[in-house]
């Protein structure tokens with residue numbers, strides 16, 4: 001299990017999508033549930049979009065490996081069922097990563113960091129969230145920017161998507177060969 005975490009606006013989603021598109025034979029991306037509304041232009045299958053009641057019922061039924069509330073919405077990883085022999089990738093927030101560290105201590109942790117606060121802010125603003133949400137996300141991102149060391153994660157600064165994907169694949173492959 002590979003956990004890819006990091007503050008908002010760092011490019012986690014883009015990088016993980018690119019990573020599994022490049023290595024579909026051995027990497028499998030978990031699809032999260034959320035109560036957030038779909039953004040304009042966001043892929044229909046970016047998440048499983050559900051209402052709060054449905055999410056809370058799934059919590060009660062023990063349906064999540066981890067879940068967290070992030071800016072008033074729930075996000076959670078359904079109990080994963082990857083095809084045999086494939087490595088599972090979770091793209092989750094810092095709170096979720098802290099839970100996985102507790103429940104799955106041998107998970108491989110990767111923490112992405114933005115090259116600069118300015119770039120991170122620009123990415124958050126480009127995403128199509130309403131302005132009040134953008135400022136909440138900026139505050140949250142600032143809070144979480146140094147959580148990588150605390151998690152004991154392998155930290156990668158996401159300057160160029162292609163380079164980041166290469167570094168992640170190399171790190172996962174090397175962990176695979178020694179386990």
Ligand code: 5GP
Pocket residue numbers: 006007008012032033036066067068070075076077078091092093094095096097
């Ligand atoms: P967004 O609303 O930008 O799609 O996601 C907000 C945050 O929730 C991001 O940091 C994203 O990585 C995180 N996230 C997405 N799916 C999950 C999940 O299943 N569990 C947790 N804990 N966080 C998630």
